[in-house]
Amino acid sequence: MRTVDQYLNALQGKGFQLQEDAIGFIYFGKHYTNAPDELINAAIELTLKAQKSFDGSFYMSLLETFIQNKIRTRTAAIKYVKEKELLAI
Numbered sequence: 001m002r003t004v005d006q007y008l009n010a011l012q013g014k015g016f017q018l019q020e021d022a023i024g025f026i027y028f029g030k031h032y033t034n035a036p037d038e039l040i041n042a043a044i045e046l047t048l049k050a051q052k053s054f055d056g057s058f059y060m061s062l063l064e065t066f067i068q069n070k071i072r073t074r075t076a077a078i079k080y081v082k083e084k085e086l087l088a089i
Contacts, residue, residue, distance in 0.1 A: 001037065004026065004044075007037070011044075021056075026044060026059070029043070033067045038073055039072060040063070043063040
């Protein structure tokens, strides 16, 4: 499992250039929800797939939904999103 730092570096290596405010928002969400890195990374991934860019309010909403539904892993997050038809992925 990658840390959030490692995941953000991997995204940057693939050409995703997140602005400082987006990175700040990512870490704010991490601390606000106390979510594990795997779930933070999944929320970032799903936000980018759904929005085609980073949308902080979408990310926070998705992350809070995961926390409220006791989702703790990437696999469970993707399964939840598909089952609830929250995103077209």
